[in-house]
Amino acid sequence: MNLITESFDYISAQSSASILSLFALVIIFEIPRYLALFLVAAFFERPRQQPLDVSFRRSVAVIVAGHNEAESFPRCVDSLMEQSRPPDQIIAFSDGSTDGTPQVLRDLLAKGKIHNAMWTDLRGGKSAGFNICQRMATCDLIVNIDCDCSLDRDAIRRIVEPFDDPEIGGVAGNIQVRNADASLIAACQAIEYMITISLGKQAALVFDQVTCASGGYSAFRRSALEQIGGNDAGGGEDLDATLRLRAYGWKIGFRSDSVCYTDVPDTVAALVRQRFRWERDAVRLRFRKYSYAMNPFHPQFRVSELAHQLEFLIFNILGASILPFYIVWLFYQFGSHAFVILLSVKILLMIIDFYVFILAAMCTPHVNSLKLFPFILAYNFYNGLFMRCVRLAAYVDEWIFKSSYKDSYVPQKVHDVRGG
Amino acid sequence: MGNNIAHISGSPSGGRAAEPLHVLIVEDSPVTQDVLKEMLRAAGHKVHLAGDGRSALKAMNAENFDVVLIDYHMPHMHGSEVVREFVGQKGEGSSPIFGAITADPAAILNDREQIRFFHTVFAKPFEFEEVLSFVESVRAGKSSDAAIAARSGAESAAVLPLSSEEKEAEREIAVDATPEAESLLDQDELARRLNALMPGSAFFESLEQSDDGAASTSSDDPLEIIRQLRPGAQKALEDMLASLVPGSENLSQIKDVQQEENGAAQQVTQVEEPAETDRPPAIETQKDLTDRLDALMPVAREGSFPAEQANAVPAGDEGTDAPEEDAEAEVGPADYSRAVLIAEDSPVTQDILKLLLSSSGYEVDVAQDGTEALKMIKAKNYFVALMDYNMPGLNGTEVIKHCLEEISGRALPIFAAMTAEPSAVLADKYGEKFSKIFAKPFNFDEVRAYIEEVAESVLGGVANDGAAITAGVLAPAAAPTVNLKEYSADVARGLESYGVSARVLRWPEDIGPAGFSVAARQYMAAGSDFDAVLISERATVHDLRHLWTLGDLHLLPIIDETGQLGPKADVSIPSLPRGVVGRLLEGTMQEFREARQSVHIEVRQSKETSEKLAASIYVRKRVLTPEYSAENALGFTYDCAQEDEEILSAVTNLTEQKLLQRKFFDRFHVCNGCQSTHLNVREECFECRSPNLSETTLVHHFRCAYQGPLQDFQQGSDLVCPKCSRELRHFGVDYDKPGIVINCGACGASSSDAAVGFKCLSCGQHTDGEMIRTRDVFQYELTEKGVAFIEEGPIVIGGGQKQLKFAELPLELVIELNKSAREFTETSRPFCLMSIGYPDRRALTSEHGFRLVEVSRSQMVENLRNYFGDQAITHQGTDYDYILVNRLAVENCRANIETYNEVALSGLKIDLNPRIASFGPEELFG
Ligand SMILES: [Zn+2]
Numbered sequence A: 001m002n003l004i005t006e007s008f009d010y011i012s013a014q015s016s017a018s019i020l021s022l023f024a025l026v027i028i029f030e031i032p033r034y035l036a037l038f039l040v041a042a043f044f045e046r047p048r049q050q051p052l053d054v055s056f057r058r059s060v061a062v063i064v065a066g067h068n069e070a071e072s073f074p075r076c077v078d079s080l081m082e083q084s085r086p087p088d089q090i091i092a093f094s095d096g097s098t099d100g101t102p103q104v105l106r107d108l109l110a111k112g113k114i115h116n117a118m119w120t121d122l123r124g125g126k127s128a129g130f131n132i133c134q135r136m137a138t139c140d141l142i143v144n145i146d147c148d149c150s151l152d153r154d155a156i157r158r159i160v161e162p163f164d165d166p167e168i169g170g171v172a173g174n175i176q177v178r179n180a181d182a183s184l185i186a187a188c189q190a191i192e193y194m195i196t197i198s199l200g201k202q203a204a205l206v207f208d209q210v211t212c213a214s215g216g217y218s219a220f221r222r223s224a225l226e227q228i229g230g231n232d233a234g235g236g237e238d239l240d241a242t243l244r245l246r247a248y249g250w251k252i253g254f255r256s257d258s259v260c261y262t263d264v265p266d267t268v269a270a271l272v273r274q275r276f277r278w279e280r281d282a283v284r285l286r287f288r289k290y291s292y293a294m295n296p297f298h299p300q301f302r303v304s305e306l307a308h309q310l311e312f313l314i315f316n317i318l319g320a321s322i323l324p325f326y327i328v329w330l331f332y333q334f335g336s337h338a339f340v341i342l343l344s345v346k347i348l349l350m351i352i353d354f355y356v357f358i359l360a361a362m363c364t365p366h367v368n369s370l371k372l373f374p375f376i377l378a379y380n381f382y383n384g385l386f387m388r389c390v391r392l393a394a395y396v397d398e399w400i401f402k403s404s405y406k407d408s409y410v411p412q413k414v415h416d417v418r419g420g
Numbered sequence B: 001m002g003n004n005i006a007h008i009s010g011s012p013s014g015g016r017a018a019e020p021l022h023v024l025i026v027e028d029s030p031v032t033q034d035v036l037k038e039m040l041r042a043a044g045h046k047v048h049l050a051g052d053g054r055s056a057l058k059a060m061n062a063e064n065f066d067v068v069l070i071d072y073h074m075p076h077m078h079g080s081e082v083v084r085e086f087v088g089q090k091g092e093g094s095s096p097i098f099g100a101i102t103a104d105p106a107a108i109l110n111d112r113e114q115i116r117f118f119h120t121v122f123a124k125p126f127e128f129e130e131v132l133s134f135v136e137s138v139r140a141g142k143s144s145d146a147a148i149a150a151r152s153g154a155e156s157a158a159v160l161p162l163s164s165e166e167k168e169a170e171r172e173i174a175v176d177a178t179p180e181a182e183s184l185l186d187q188d189e190l191a192r193r194l195n196a197l198m199p200g201s202a203f204f205e206s207l208e209q210s211d212d213g214a215a216s217t218s219s220d221d222p223l224e225i226i227r228q229l230r231p232g233a234q235k236a237l238e239d240m241l242a243s244l245v246p247g248s249e250n251l252s253q254i255k256d257v258q259q260e261e262n263g264a265a266q267q268v269t270q271v272e273e274p275a276e277t278d279r280p281p282a283i284e285t286q287k288d289l290t291d292r293l294d295a296l297m298p299v300a301r302e303g304s305f306p307a308e309q310a311n312a313v314p315a316g317d318e319g320t321d322a323p324e325e326d327a328e329a330e331v332g333p334a335d336y337s338r339a340v341l342i343a344e345d346s347p348v349t350q351d352i353l354k355l356l357l358s359s360s361g362y363e364v365d366v367a368q369d370g371t372e373a374l375k376m377i378k379a380k381n382y383f384v385a386l387m388d389y390n391m392p393g394l395n396g397t398e399v400i401k402h403c404l405e406e407i408s409g410r411a412l413p414i415f416a417a418m419t420a421e422p423s424a425v426l427a428d429k430y431g432e433k434f435s436k437i438f439a440k441p442f443n444f445d446e447v448r449a450y451i452e453e454v455a456e457s458v459l460g461g462v463a464n465d466g467a468a469i470t471a472g473v474l475a476p477a478a479a480p481t482v483n484l485k486e487y488s489a490d491v492a493r494g495l496e497s498y499g500v501s502a503r504v505l506r507w508p509e510d511i512g513p514a515g516f517s518v519a520a521r522q523y524m525a526a527g528s529d530f531d532a533v534l535i536s537e538r539a540t541v542h543d544l545r546h547l548w549t550l551g552d553l554h555l556l557p558i559i560d561e562t563g564q565l566g567p568k569a570d571v572s573i574p575s576l577p578r579g580v581v582g583r584l585l586e587g588t589m590q591e592f593r594e595a596r597q598s599v600h601i602e603v604r605q606s607k608e609t610s611e612k613l614a615a616s617i618y619v620r621k622r623v624l625t626p627e628y629s630a631e632n633a634l635g636f637t638y639d640c641a642q643e644d645e646e647i648l649s650a651v652t653n654l655t656e657q658k659l660l661q662r663k664f665f666d667r668f669h670v671c672n673g674c675q676s677t678h679l680n681v682r683e684e685c686f687e688c689r690s691p692n693l694s695e696t697t698l699v700h701h702f703r704c705a706y707q708g709p710l711q712d713f714q715q716g717s718d719l720v721c722p723k724c725s726r727e728l729r730h731f732g733v734d735y736d737k738p739g740i741v742i743n744c745g746a747c748g749a750s751s752s753d754a755a756v757g758f759k760c761l762s763c764g765q766h767t768d769g770e771m772i773r774t775r776d777v778f779q780y781e782l783t784e785k786g787v788a789f790i791e792e793g794p795i796v797i798g799g800g801q802k803q804l805k806f807a808e809l810p811l812e813l814v815i816e817l818n819k820s821a822r823e824f825t826e827t828s829r830p831f832c833l834m835s836i837g838y839p840d841r842r843a844l845t846s847e848h849g850f851r852l853v854e855v856s857r858s859q860m861v862e863n864l865r866n867y868f869g870d871q872a873i874t875h876q877g878t879d880y881d882y883i884l885v886n887r888l889a890v891e892n893c894r895a896n897i898e899t900y901n902e903v904a905l906s907g908l909k910i911d912l913n914p915r916i917a918s919f920g921p922e923e924l925f926g
């Protein structure tokens, strides 16, 4: 207690400039992002829900892809058949599955539950699979869904509504966590998904900054996909495609009321592996493939693209990278008082989290957020420390070892040829 | 008992204008009422109905009737009581003419008190024509001013205490029809004359026998003579007498005879001596005799001509009490004059004779062997018995011998023999008892002609033909027609070209699409067999269906010279090397012959398609095998010359009965529209069901993730990515081929897989692979039970549940049953017949040996007899044993069947597993 009292005495003795520097991390990396953006998002008018017939104005194809998902396919297809706006075409793709998935698809095909089935004997990666399916689709819109996902009854109806706007090339769905009960780490991810997707993308939408129509669940205009030549090789194909669509001038929408549930990793190891992949792919795509977006002299340079690049650079990369320096600086500067300072930072962040969570819950219809409430404390450590460390490690890894090129998620043969 | 009295047979009303009669029908059966009423109305009479005696009396008091027909047994009041009361009130003079209707004529006839009121008695079931004739005769009498008419018939004439005027009147009627002087003829005289008329005639065989019998003295009794005749003979006699004997006789004598008959004592007579032939024919009033004989006719028609009643009886023994009516009397044919017995062990000959004789209107029964024939002759009156001389059990003459020894006092059938060795028959001591011998191969037409001849002569015109028949009695049959002989030779030459001598039924000469040729029928009817069926021109199984209709022809091997029958033939000659044909044919025929002989006779004779098929499978190595066949819409065909649809329905049946077991053969896809299996199987587009599919390899360009069909990449000999325009240089390095894609040429859809669809070649219908129906086809093999069924007959299937057939019961048991039945009717003393079957007998026999099983069986029956004591009468048969237990109700029997079972098996070394079924009076006689 001594330490805390002393520390408080010490802090209160600082000048306001010093205090500001003390909480710089919070002030710079948390408050603007959450407080400002989310506040806007929460009170900005959300897209209006349309009558059902609007969703039928354009035909919809759904591509269900999976690797060794023999059990998931029938379940996913059934949830598609249950839609208030059922798809006009269902294309199932098994990417080199070895667990009898082709037989499952054959049966689904025979029963007439799906319209096309494709499978390969060799794994070719998600992009290649999506590409061939995309060409089989004959509909105006293509909804892309992982076969381990399941949809709300209204999901497809809502996700296709924004396409009434001819400028919209793709719409991201609101992916939420189905297995929040599985573990603490899963519950934290559930909160994370609520905040970053329901709230974050909603906020991004306001500023036309939606950058990732997730591969788990999103919809695209077929003509737009054809224009960008489908997916490119390598991981992070969803981000890749979205960035390319943006590059071609398409607007990307988001529907918080088009909810899709997916299972998240329920162990730290699995989560770390997943995030390493995501973060590496993001770095690779943003700062290698699409680095031109930050070059004002590049012909394709646009401010809107620069904005989300900077946002990512500042809040994700810098936010993560600065953490160790900040902590070292705290201890160097304040010695033992650093603990107390960190603690107070944490308390501050927790208050922010609490507030943000409420905003996110407001932005996420149809999802029971209350059960996640007790996990906010854990989420604070998860997001503030753990994820930052993971990200940092991932960035370092990518920066130094270019690991995204060896990702097991993409077959080695693809990595081998893709080069830089 | 000869009982009821019919009419005067002269034509009704003799051309005079018909005057309607008032007829009262007193009858409690509405059906009989209605039919009689309708019939008599149609004949122009006024008919009134009364349901019982009281209303009849009321009606008779209110109105004058010419004729009253009364049911003798009515509730409340007997027919005779009605009449007595009426006559008592009004006096006989003004009575109508009464006729009695009864199912039990003996009851009336035995009661003089009653009978005297009735002018005639109709025994149920009577023919309505008799009634009509009776009424007509009354009308005739009336219109010629006769007081009372139709005092015809033996009994009534004998009974009625007629006044002389009445007698006079009656004669007048008779004279009216045939106006001749009457004369009396005593019975001895009649008998002598009859014998003189027809010396040696088969009709008089029994009469002749009794003539010589020590105990018999009644052979001179004309009524006896007449009664011993078969109905046909009676008719013949009637006609004969009508033409020969003028005058009349004292009718009362006939009644006396009737009385004697009723008091008959059983007697066995055995005679071999010929009849007297030296008596001169007498002259009688033709009409009178005609009338009397006519009166007998209904007896014959109803067939109630029981052995006991007809027994020889000392003449003049009037005082004998009326005997109880033995129920055995009821075992008689419906129409004796048409009943023919065939005793023959070849099913084919049986069938064809039965077929042809039945189609000529005869009632044909078939006996498998001599023993059965004897049993059947004992149980039923036959008019002709056509017997194979060589039969298992008793041979033909032994049957006759037994008949002569064991049946007395009633007519025996005319015996005709069928034999391949006439000389053997003639050499036999009893051979001469055959009226006719047909030497095999005989011409069936001869048999038919002979039977028709006998029938005709029996039914009329015997005077001339009798001698001719008699003459033929001992003579061997005339040689078969040249045709048949030639035919037999032809048949035997069928396989000559293969160096094999065998009698073959040839397609299309002998069996054609329409059936069998006349010659083949005659040949088979003559008792000749075939060894095989020879197909020398294209034939379908449908064409050969007739093989399954006649006897056991379906068990003959089918030799196919055309090769068209494929697996349906047993030997397909074109597929054989020339050198082995003869040997193979002989071997096959031998195998079939042996197998055929192992088939139980009842199975060989079965008319059940499934049983025929089972037998066919048995002789054909016990397996029914399907083979692929493009010619058959089913896609397969069974190696059995029956239509496959028939086979399929039959095998289901047999498999259910566990006679066959099945083994999977193949699964056929069947058109939903027309059931054809002739389908084009194709890979189709899932979208549009077009088979216009092309399969191409998928190419995956790693660099840009483009994945598409090979043709997207092909530029000349190079592979160039359509997305990134890079050249694909190195398989496995910058691209690979991860799978295939199927493109539809019709709708452009692509997929990794194709659907399967079926297009019917027969009707054009398309069916998706998921929707197509399938049919599993099996090979069938006879089970052990199936083999047992074939070899041992239907007992294997039926077990205890088999319906009890009287014909199967031994005579002694039938007699006992009848006694019990009468007791039951009269005193309600219950009885119960138990039949004991042994479904496991075959298995037991093979396990423990025949002797032990049979001994155990005997012991078991003995156990039961001891248990039931005096009340039980047991009988051991071949397949079943029987126990008749008096004073035991069938319900009690069923309730205690477990106990009986225990008792039966106590002390036995082996478990016979008997199946006891019980039958009460209702089941047996109801
Ligand atoms: Zn068809």
Ligand SMILES: [Zn+2]
Pocket: B701, B703, B704, B705, B706, B721, B722, B723, B724, B725, B726
């Ligand atoms: Zn390429």
Ligand SMILES: [Zn+2]
Pocket: B685, B686, B687, B688, B689, B690, B744, B745, B746, B747, B748, B749
């Ligand atoms: Zn097609």
